[in-house]
Every structure is written in structure tokens, then in C-alpha cells.
Amino acid sequence: MPRLRDVTRYVRSKNAGPFWVTVDIFFDDEETWRRHRHDPAIGVDAVAALYGVRPSQVRRFEIDSLRAIKLSFPRSLPQGGVVERDMHSGQQYVPLLDAELAAG
Amino acid sequence: MTLPTLDETRILVPAGVLGAGVRADEIDAGLALQPHAIALDAGSTDSGPAYLASGKSKYSPQSIHRDLALLMDARARAAIPLLIGSCGTSGCDMALDATLDIALEIAAAQGRPLRIAVLYSEQDKAVLKAKVAAGATAPLAPAEALDDAAIDACLHIVALLGPEPYIAALEAGADIVLGGRTTDTAVLAAVPLMRGAPAGPTWHAAKVAECGGVCSVNPSSPGIMMSVDAGGFTIAPLAAANQCTPYTVSSHMLYENSDPFRLVEPGGVLDVTESRYLAVDDRTVRVIGSRWEPRAYTMKLEGAGGGPFQTLMLVGVQDPQVLADIDGFLERMGAALGHRVRRTLGQDVPAFDISLRPYGWNAVSGRPVAAGAAPPREIGLLFVATAPTQDLATQIARICNPVFFHFPAGAGKEMPSYAFPFSPAEIERGQVFEFHLNHVVETTSPFELARTRWVNFSHPSRETALA
Numbered sequence: 300m301p302r303l304r305d306v307t308r309y310v311r312s313k314n315a316g317p318f319w320v321t322v323d324i325f326f327d328d329e330e331t332w333r334r335h336r337h338d339p340a341i342g343v344d345a346v347a348a349l350y351g352v353r354p355s356q357v358r359r360f361e362i363d364s365l366r367a368i369k370l371s372f373p374r375s376l377p378q379g380g381v382v383e384r385d386m387h388s389g390q391q392y393v394p395l396l397d398a399e400l401a402a403g
Numbered sequence: 404m405t406l407p408t409l410d411e412t413r414i415l416v417p418a419g420v421l422g423a424g425v426r427a428d429e430i431d432a433g434l435a436l437q438p439h440a441i442a443l444d445a446g447s448t449d450s451g452p453a454y455l456a457s458g459k460s461k462y463s464p465q466s467i468h469r470d471l472a473l474l475m476d477a478r479a480r481a482a483i484p485l486l487i488g489s490c491g492t493s494g495c496d497m498a499l500d501a502t503l504d505i506a507l508e509i510a511a512a513q514g515r516p517l518r519i520a521v522l523y524s525e526q527d528k529a530v531l532k533a534k535v536a537a538g539a540t541a542p543l544a545p546a547e548a549l550d551d552a553a554i555d556a557c558l559h560i561v562a563l564l565g566p567e568p569y570i571a572a573l574e575a576g577a578d579i580v581l582g583g584r585t586t587d588t589a590v591l592a593a594v595p596l597m598r599g600a601p602a603g604p605t606w607h608a609a610k611v612a613e614c615g616g617v618c619s620v621n622p623s624s625p626g627i628m629m630s631v632d633a634g635g636f637t638i639a640p641l642a643a644a645n646q647c648t649p650y651t652v653s654s655h656m657l658y659e660n661s662d663p664f665r666l667v668e669p670g671g672v673l674d675v676t677e678s679r680y681l682a683v684d685d686r687t688v689r690v691i692g693s694r695w696e697p698r699a700y701t702m703k704l705e706g707a708g709g710g711p712f713q714t715l716m717l718v719g720v721q722d723p724q725v726l727a728d729i730d731g732f733l734e735r736m737g738a739a740l741g742h743r744v745r746r747t748l749g750q751d752v753p754a755f756d757i758s759l760r761p762y763g764w765n766a767v768s769g770r771p772v773a774a775g776a777a778p779p780r781e782i783g784l785l786f787v788a789t790a791p792t793q794d795l796a797t798q799i800a801r802i803c804n805p806v807f808f809h810f811p812a813g814a815g816k817e818m819p820s821y822a823f824p825f826s827p828a829e830i831e832r833g834q835v836f837e838f839h840l841n842h843v844v845e846t847t848s849p850f851e852l853a854r855t856r857w858v859n860f861s862h863p864s865r866e867t868a869l870a
Contacts, residue, residue, distance in 0.1 A: 314659065315660055318543075318841050360662070377841075
């Protein structure tokens with residue numbers, strides 16, 4: 300089964316204001332986009348579980364012209380607190396790279 | 404090169420942020436296209452709460468001086484206004500005043516008369532509490548309703564200005580407008596809106612251009628020209644060698660933005676769901692179909708305050724016995740450190756926290772590492788003591804020093820020494836700052852929470868400040 304890193308040309312994360320993280324997934328090409336865009340491994344429930352938020356807090360967008368999925372969700376703690384590990388949320392995409400996608 | 408059309412409004416955006424390094428050659432290339440204004444942003448919450456809580460700028464005064472001198476000279480040569488939003492990173496009053504001081508130094512050196520409008524947007528706590536009491540504030544997800552305690556926890560609170568105070572300042576004759584905290588887009592949108600450009604394309608152009616070259620193929624080339632007309636807008640980089648493409652321009656709506664289609668601004672929402680991105684040539688993109696939905700006027704609030712203090716130690720570890728079981732080692736060390744602090748300072752020591760973060764293992768994520776993962780070649784182990792005062796945080800670090808330095812890999816082992824890079828080993832990091840507000844406030848007008856001050860610079864040796 301392919302992992303997300305195998306079918307995307309670029310995955311990134313960034314803070315969207317002090318209280319939100321946003322992850323952008325850019326697929327390789329039209330074929331990988333069509334095949335994997337609806338994969339549950341990068342769906343709302345899986346992302347909520349991976350990042351410890353409620354599914355209702357995850358906002359998911361498909362940007363067809365860019366072959367991209369955007370997933371936005373609240374940070375577990377506001378940016379810059381006592382135990383801040385990633386001030387700009389710039390490395391928060393990494394756990395998603397290993398998401399296992401259906402072979403289909 | 405196509406000559407600009409008469410009904411366009413062209414805004415020269417020299418960089419995504421003041422102080423990052425504008426380029427003289429790009430500015431000259433932009434001025435040749437006869438822009439109506441130079442506009443850029445100077446701030447953000449992006450780098451965390453310290454800048455708003457402390458009022459200090461992220462960029463050095465020297466960096467700001469360098470960029471501002473180039474822009475003020477360009478403004479004077481072209482006889483067009485210069486607008487700068489969110490001065491001094493946070494856009495609070497002291498940060499804005501620090502930027503004004505730099506502008507006045509440059510004005511004295513350049514020796515040209517100037518009318519500077521200074522737009523303050525720091526908020527009085529009593530005014531905001533009255534807004535709370537009147538039910539005129541609302542939380543943004545995931546926040547809860549605003550209360551007085553959150554307001555009191557802040558050292559500085561700013562409301563994000565819209566374009567209206569900029570427009571009013573320009574209509575009153577300002578050569579330069581220095582803004583307090585402003586939405587990144589509003590400072591770029593002000594002049595097109597003032598000249599009657601349609602709101603949808605204007606706000607969308609401003610959103611695309613607000614990070615400068617980030618919407619281009621080569622983001623290290625920072626300057627952008629946005630041109631808005633009745634039917635849409637075009638975007639092109641200032642540097643001849645750089646390119647904007649439909650891909651780079653459209654994908655910028657995703658950047659640092661939780662919603663790629665809708666952007667809430669003071670007085671409305673930009674909707675780009677139906678926008679189309681067309682290549683005009685190999686470096687210019689035209690965008691049509693952007694819409695603006697007017698709404699009741701609200702301003703977003705940002706507030707940050709001071710928390711506890713931290714003292715750090717860093718040690719390098721290459722010992723294979725430690726690296727073979729990092730998680731077990733850190734668990735035992737953490738227990739030993741806590742025990743030693745309480746034994747030394749007593750059980751009634753104020754609440755403190757010790758955080759051990761093994762860089763090279765899982766310090767960035769804080770997540771458990773999968774069982775069976777190969778050990779790293781070395782780790783940098785960061786020790787973070789957090790306590791109510793700097794003095795106590797440092798005491799805790801010094802009490803912990805011998806254990807942190809010599810903790811053995813297992814019971815009965817010889818006492819090791821790990822690799823400290825510094826002497827003294829501890830580093831006083833300072834105060835933790837925290838964001839407290841994630842709310843909007845309703846206003847009766849775009850000017851209700853803004854204050855404009857005029858500073859007229861008439862002669863190198865004489866300036867007059869008018870209230």
C-alpha cells in the first residue's frame with residue numbers, strides 16, 4: 300500500500316494564526332489526485348485521531364485546480380506557551396507522511 | 404512591456420514585510436510602471452506572542468531603517484504615498500512609535516518635508532470590558548466567550564485595522580501612513596478602494612501580494628506589483644527574471660490560511676471560490692471572479708501577556724548505552740531531577756516544571772517513537788525549567804546541573820559526564836509569553852477603535868507634532 304509521501308510532491312504545515320494549524324497536501328499528478336483524494340487515511344476522522352482533536356473541529360477542503368487537500372484544526376495549545384515544540388507548526392505535517400493509503 | 408492602462412490602480416509591494424530586505428533595483432523597476440502607492444506590511448503574529456507582549460520588533464532597528472530609507476526615498480521621487488501596516492511586528496503603540504522614530508531620523512537625513520499620519524490601534528482595557536458588557540464581542544473557534552480576566556491577563560491588546568483609517572489619512576494629505584496592527588491585506592487594499600476599484604478583486608489582490616514574493620516562482624525575490632481594475636486584477640513580480648504563474652498565485656490562498664476560499668476581513672468576507680487564474684504572459688497572472696460579501700463591521704483582537712520564566716541547559720549525549728534506551732533513561736532522569744529539587748528547596752517550593760526534550764529522538768513531536776526504532780548517533784538533550792520567577796527557574800537548573808550532567812545509563816554503572824557546550828551551563832531564557840485573545844469586537848464605525856496622530860516634518864532641524 301502506498302504511503303502519502305509516495306504519491307505527493309509536497310506536504311506542508313503552518314500555523315494559521317496563534318490557535319490553528321493548517322496542513323496542505325499537494326498530490327503528484329491528476330492520477331494520484333483522483334485515486335487518493337477521498338482516502339479515509341487522510342480524511343477528517345483519521346486526521347482528528349492523529350492530532351488529538353475532535354472530528355467536528357477539523358476543516359477539510361479540496362482545491363481541485365491545485366490537486367490539493369487542506370486540513371485545518373485547532374492547536375492543542377496556543378502558540379508559544381510553556382511547552383512549545385513547534386512555534387510555527389512547521390513540522391506538524393510529518394506524522395501524515397506515513398499515512399497508509401488504499402492501493403486502489 | 405505593456406504600458407499600464409489608465410483605469411488601473413497599481414500598488415508596488417516591495418516585500419512581504421518591512422525589514423526583511425527590500426531591493427533598490429526592484430523598487431526602481433516598479434516605479435517605472437507608475438504605481439499609485441507603495442504599500443507593505445510590517446508585522447504578524449506568526450513568530451509567536453513575545454512581540455506583542457513585549458512590544459519589541461522582530462526585526463532590528465537597523466534592518467527597518469535600511470528598508471524604510473529606500474522606500475521613503477522612492478516615495479519622494481515618485482510623489483506617491485507610502486503605507487506601512489502593523490509597524491514594529493505587533494503594531495502596538497510602542498512598536499509603532501519606535502517605527503515613527505526611525506522614519507523621523509530618515510526624514511531628517513533626507514531633508515524633505517513630510518506629512519506622516521500615525522494610526523494607533525492599541526486598545527484600552529476599560530473600553531474592551533465595556534464592549535464585553537455590551538455583548539459586542541464574539542469568540543473565534545476554538546475560543547470561548549471573552550471575559551474580563553482574559554483582558555486583564557494581557558500586557559498589550561490591539562485591534563486589527565481595516566483600510567478606512569488609511570484612506571481617511573490619505574484624503575487628508577498624508578505622504579506616509581504608519582499603521583498600528585492592521586490586517587495584512589487592508590494596507591494593500593486601501594488605495595485601490597479609495598480610487599474606486601471593486602472590492603472583490605482588490606481584497607483578493609491584496610491577499611495574494613501581502614507576502615511579497617511568496618506568490619511567485621522565486622520567493623527570495625521579494626517585490627510584487629498588484630494592479631486592480633474594474634474587471635479583476637493582475638499580479639507580476641518586480642524582478643524581470645522572476646515569474647508569477649496561475650499555480651503560484653492560486654496556491655498562495657492556502658498559505659497560513661485555515662480556509663483557502665473565504666477570508667474574513669473588517670466589514671466583509673472575500674470569497675475566491677469562483678476565481679479564475681489566467682496566464683497573461685510567462686510572468687503575469689490575471690485573476691477574475693473574486694467576490695466580496697459586505698458584513699457588519701468587526702475587528703479582530705490580539706492580546707498577549709506574560710507567564711512564568713524559563714532557564715535552559717543543553718547537553719550532548721553520544722553514549723551508546725544511553726542511546727539504546729532513551730525513553731527509559733529520560734524517565735529515570737526526570738524522576739531524579741524532580742526528587743533533587745524538592746529535597747533541596749523543600750516540599751512547599753512554588754509550582755515548577757522540568758521538561759526534558761531529546762533533539763535527535765522525539766523532541767519536536769513529543770510523540771512516542773515506534774518500538775524497535777534504531778538509536779540515533781547522538782542526541783541534544785534540552786532541559787527546560789519553568790517557574791514563577793527567573794531566579795527560581797535558574798536555581799532549579801543549578802540544583803539539577805550535577806544530575807543532568809552525570810546521570811548514569813543504568814544502576815551500578817560508572818558515573819559518566821555528558822557534553823555541555825557552554826559555561827555556565829544554564830541559560831536564562833526569560834519570560835514565557837502567551838496569547839490570550841481570539842475574538843472579534845463589533846464597532847459602530849471603522850474609526851471607533853482607531854486613533855490618528857499627525858506628525859508634520861517640515862525642516863531637518865524642526866518637527867512639529869500635532870495632536
